[in-house]
Every structure is written in structure tokens, then in C-alpha cells.
Amino acid sequence: MVIVTHWLVQRLNFGNEVEAHGSTPALSTFAGLASWIPERTAISGNLPFATHFNTGAGERYHYKGKKTAGSWYNMSAQDVVPTYRWMVVQPGTETASFDVQPSFTNEDAYNGGAALRLKGVNNATATDVVLFKTNLTPSAGKVVAKVAIKTGKAGNTDSKLSLIVRVNGSWKAYELGNTESASWAEKKVELNDIAVGQKIERIGLRVKNATPDYDVLVGKLELNDDVTATPANVKNLTVQVKEETKSSLSLLRLFGASIRRLVTTQLFTTMRLISTTSRFSIRMVRMVRCLR
Numbered sequence: 478m479v480i481v482t483h484w485l486v487q488r489l490n491f492g493n494e495v496e497a498h499g500s501t502p503a504l505s506t507f508a509g510l511a512s513w514i515p516e517r518t519a520i521s522g523n524l525p526f527a528t529h530f531n532t533g534a535g536e537r538y539h540y541k542g543k544k545t546a547g548s549w550y551n552m553s554a555q556d557v558v559p560t561y562r563w564m565v566v567q568p569g570t571e572t573a574s575f576d577v578q579p580s581f582t583n584e585d586a587y588n589g590g591a592a593l594r595l596k597g598v599n600n601a602t603a604t605d606v607v608l609f610k611t612n613l614t615p616s617a618g619k620v621v622a623k624v625a626i627k628t629g630k631a632g633n634t635d636s637k638l639s640l641i642v643r644v645n646g647s648w649k650a651y652e653l654g655n656t657e658s659a660s661w662a663e664k665k666v667e668l669n670d671i672a673v674g675q676k677i678e679r680i681g682l683r684v685k686n687a688t689p690d691y692d693v694l695v696g697k698l699e700l701n702d703d704v705t706a707t708p709a710n711v712k713n714l715t716v717q718v719k720e721e722t723k724s725s726l727s728l729l730r731l732f733g734a735s736i737r738r739l740v741t742t743q744l745f746t747t748m749r750l751i752s753t754t755s756r757f758s759i760r761m762v763r764m765v766r767c768l769r
Contacts (some may be wrong), residue, residue, distance in 0.1 A: 506737035517646050518560055521612035524620070526680075527699035531556040535590015538631060542587050542625075542661035542696070556589065559608040568683060569648045576601035577684050577691070587625040587661055587696020595638075595684060597691030605641060607681040608698075614676055617703040620668040625697035626666060628656045636664075636693060637686055642700075643672055650683055667720040668700075 520526060533555030538546040563579045566572055575598060582594040595606065630633045639650045649671070653664045671677070682695065 478633055503767055515558060516610055518610040518612060520557060520560075520609060523614055523616045523702075524704070525699065525701040526556070526557075526611065526613055527701075528556040528608075529586070529588040529625075529696070529697050530581065530591055530593045530695065531586070531589025532558065532581060532591045533589075533691065538590055539586040539696075540588060548741075552587065558610075560610040561592075564573060564607040564681075566605050566607065566709055566745065568605050570605075574601070574604050575599065577604040577606060577687050579606050582694070584591070585694055585696075586701045587627075587694075588605070588687075593695040595682065595691070595693050595695065597684070597687040597689050599687070599689065600689045602685070604684045604687055606679055606684070607641075609680040611677050611680055613700070614700045615671060619672060619703040619708060620671045621701050622651065622666050623663055623699040623701070624653055624666070625698065626656065626696065627659075627661045627663055627694040627696065629659050629692065629694075633657060636691060637684055637691065638695075639683040639685065640666060640698075641681045641683045642668065642671070642677055643677075644675050644677055646678070648679075663697065672762045696730050 531554065533552040534550040536548050536551050537544045555667045564581065565574050566579055567574050578596045578598050580594050580596070581591050583591050586592045593608075622640050624638075624640055626638060628635050628636055634656050636653050636656055638653045640653060641648055641650050643649075651668060653666065656662045677700070680698070680700070684691065684693075686691070
């Protein structure tokens with residue numbers, strides 16, 4: 478790690494020197510660390526997995542598509558963001574595609590302050606946007622996905638969107654269907670061909686028949702199975718009741734008297750300030766009248 482860091486610093490310094498001398502900046506063509514270091518993921522274990530593409534800040538705070546508050550910032554509320562930014566490829570391949578442009582947007586959100594925006598660039602039969610590298614395993618049957626989308630168009634509209642999941646090296650696609658209005662719609666699809674114990678390696682979205690005017694928001698992506706957790710029964714519960722003693726009552730009286738004195742003092746001080754302000758205001762009114 479020390480060697481890699483030292484090498485990166487040298488590369489960045491070299492880029493700064495080149496830029497300072499008026500040549501093409503090295504950083505503009507820097508391929509990123511992913512060219513040398515394989516990506517890893519913290520999305521592992523059993524389902525569920527869920528994200529709202531919330532970046533921890535926004536112009537508005539939303540809950541299920543409804544605006545609930547103004548601008549905010551809270552990094553502890555950030556969701557799991559995509560592993561790849563951005564991996565856009567031809568369907569089921571690793572060949573780069575430029576037909577769809579993903580991005581984050583703060584203009585709208587399903588939960589939180591941001592959403593994933595998919596915009597068309599060119600006409601294309603199909604384009605895959607690979608979002609997450611995962612190491613997930615269903616521990617029960619009936620795997621279900623819930624995806625919140627917004628086409629922004631009234632009436633019955635084809636979202637042209639499918640959820641794609643790579644399982645044990647093979648891609649599977651599940652169409653999300655149509656939206657019924659211009660507002661957010663949460664689509665639920667069953668992933669019946671994913672069996673217990675199979676490994677979910679990638680999660681993404683596929684846009685079919687994209688056009689330059691294609692513009693769809695994705696505000697939620699959830700994968701879940703049929704596991705339900707039941708809290709354990711409470712055991713060895715004891716309730717302790719302390720006796721009132723003379724010393725505890727004396728302390729209560731002492732603190733009670735102190736609190737009463739403090740409140741009385743603060744109230745008296747506040748009343749004096751109000752009285753003083755009122756007298757000053759009356760004098761100012763009288764002076765104005767005299768000046769007239």
C-alpha cells in the first residue's frame with residue numbers, strides 16, 4: 478500500500494508539472510486506480526440489500542416521493558452508493574457504451590435527497606448500467622426486488638427499464654414494466670429463477686430502446702427474500718424498586734428548593750428587563766411628541 482501510494486503521488490505531481498508547463502494535463506487521461514487494483518465490495522452476506530441512492534445531502538428531503546423538509550446535510554444518512562461510477566456497457570458484455578448517461582440528481586428523490594438519473598444519449602437497442610459489485614446469497618426462497626422509478630410522464634408509459642442481476646456468472650433480466658402517472662411508482666418483481674444459496678455477483682439496470690430524450694429517475698433498489706426475523710423472548714427479567722429513605726427525601730427537598738429559587742430569580746430578572754424596556758419605550762414616545 479505504501480508503494481502504491483508513493484507511485485500515485487509521483488503520478489499526480491507529474492501531472493501538475495505537465496499542466497504548469499502548458500502541456501496536456503496527465504490527470505485528464507488518468508484511468509483511475511481500478512486499472513491496477515481490483516474493486517472490492519462491502520455488500521456481502523445474506524439478503525436483504527437496499528439503497529435509495531441517497532448521497533447524504535439535498536435541496537429537499539423526501540419520503541416516498543413527497544417533499545418533507547428543506548435543504549439538509551447529514552453524511553450519516555448516506556445510503557450505499559454504486560460501486561461503479563459509471564460502468565455503461567453493451568448488454569451482457571464488458572464493451573463500453575455511450576448511449577446512456579447515468580448521474581446523481583438532487584432535483585428529485587424517492588427517499589432522502591438524491592436519485593439516480595438515466596438519460597439517453599443515442600438511439601440504442603439495449604444498454605446495461607452495472608451499478609453494484611456484490612457477494613450476496615439468498616437464504617430462503619421467493620427472492621423479490623422493489624424498484625422505485627419515475628418517468629415524469631402522465632398516463633400509461635413504458636419505463637423501458639429492467640433490473641439485471643448476475644448470478645453465478647450469468648446475467649438475468651427482469652422487466653419493470655409501465656408507470657401509470659408522472660409521479661413515483663414502486664415496482665415489485667419476483668426473481669423466481671434465483672435459488673437459495675446462489676451467489677448474486679452484480680446488480681444493475683438495463684435500458685431498452687433508449688432515445689436521446691429518454692430521462693428516467695430511479696429512487697430505490699431493494700432485493701429481499703422470504704426470511705422473517707422473530708425477536709427472542711425476554712428472559713430473566715427483574716424489576717428493582719428502591720425504597721424511599723430519609724436521606725433521599727432530604728435531597729429531593731434540597732434540589733426542589735434550589736430549582737424553585739433559580740426559576741424565581743430568572744423570572745424576576747426577566748420581569749425587570751421587560752419593565753425597563755417598557756419605561757424606555759414610553760420615554761421615547763414622549764420625546765417624539767415633544768419634538769413635533
